[in-house]
Amino acid sequence: MNNPYIKLVKNKDASDIFDLVHPRFTAQISKFGGHLLAFKPTNQEQWLWLSTSAKLDGSKPIRGGVPLCWPWFGPATGEFEGEPQHGYIRSLDWELILVEGDDKALTVRLSPIMPSELKERLGLDVFVEYKFSNKLKISLVTTNVSETPRPLSQAIHTYFRVDDIHNTEIIGLDNCQFVDKLTKESKQQVSDIKIDQSVDRVYVTDQPDLSCKTNTTTRLISGAGHDSIVVWNPWKELAKDIPDFDDNGYLNMVCIEMANTQGFILAS
Numbered sequence: 001m002n003n004p005y006i007k008l009v010k011n012k013d014a015s016d017i018f019d020l021v022h023p024r025f026t027a028q029i030s031k032f033g034g035h036l037l038a039f040k041p042t043n044q045e046q047w048l049w050l051s052t053s054a055k056l057d058g059s060k061p062i063r064g065g066v067p068l069c070w071p072w073f074g075p076a077t078g079e080f081e082g083e084p085q086h087g088y089i090r091s092l093d094w095e096l097i098l099v100e101g102d103d104k105a106l107t108v109r110l111s112p113i114m115p116s117e118l119k120e121r122l123g124l125d126v127f128v129e130y131k132f133s134n135k136l137k138i139s140l141v142t143t144n145v146s147e148t149p150r151p152l153s154q155a156i157h158t159y160f161r162v163d164d165i166h167n168t169e170i171i172g173l174d175n176c177q178f179v180d181k182l183t184k185e186s187k188q189q190v191s192d193i194k195i196d197q198s199v200d201r202v203y204v205t206d207q208p209d210l211s212c213k214t215n216t217t218t219r220l221i222s223g224a225g226h227d228s229i230v231v232w233n234p235w236k237e238l239a240k241d242i243p244d245f246d247d248n249g250y251l252n253m254v255c256i257e258m259a260n261t262q263g264f265i266l267a268s
């Protein structure tokens with residue numbers, strides 16, 4: 001898959017990274033997790049937050065960038081109870097299955113190297129597609145490879161970099177119902193979202209468009225196929241308890257995650 005814009009390189013801790021250098025952007029994808037670590041359109045700031053203490057050596061899921069949560073979001077339940085939070089694929093190695101494009105845009109597709117017994121047990125297969133230009137489109141595409149309908153929950157768990165969380169607004173979820181995961185209450189959003197404390201919310205909505213406005217930029221975020229949008233910032237105390245989360249990292253990030261959390265069933 002020779003393409004002048006993508007190279008497999010070793011990161012400083014010897015992990016494999018696809019390094020993308022293109023006239024319209026630079027980006028990095030970790031083979032571990034199929035995980036987008038960085039995306040910067042030419043002449044713009046970095047879009048993604050990556051913890052400086054993130055482990056990139058495959059010893060744990062990567063803190064920052066865009067973890068892919070699949071085939072469940074959050075703690076495993078039911079027959080999978082006790083298995084990894086946010087599913088398996090953020091802890092597997094991935095392989096490149098397609099690279100195509102030109103000096104205007106580049107499409108990169110990867111799929112996880114799933115042990116066959118795991119694929120059989122889940123009955124599902126998945127790939128991710130990144131379409132890069134001066135913007136970014138991420139598609140997580142699942143196929144039911146079994147004979148029966150299968151439950152699926154998932155999230156594209158994007159850590160957006162913001163210059164100052166105190167001057168950040170998430171616009172577009174006004175009036176939406178959400179589940180506050182910290183208090184377990186169901187609430188309604190009143191006005192745009194400003195974050196000045198720990199926030200972990202599942203907005204139950206298929207609303208396609210929102211934006212994240214900071215002092216310097218307004219990032220437009222669109223989704224399709226989701227039934228929820230998750231907003232997370234651990235804030236100061238919780239960030240301190242997460243070993244691979246920089247102590248002050250909460251000031252420069254917010255996760256806005258297009259997700260399916262509402263009992264989606266994928267037909268066979």
Ligand SMILES: O=P(O)(O)OC[C@H]1O[C@H](O)[C@H](O)[C@@H](O)[C@@H]1O
Nearest residue numbers: 085086181200201230231232255
């Ligand atoms: O620490 P992780 O497993 O990567 O999860 C990080 C966060 O992901 C989501 O945003 C969840 O809503 C949070 O409850 C969780 O803390």
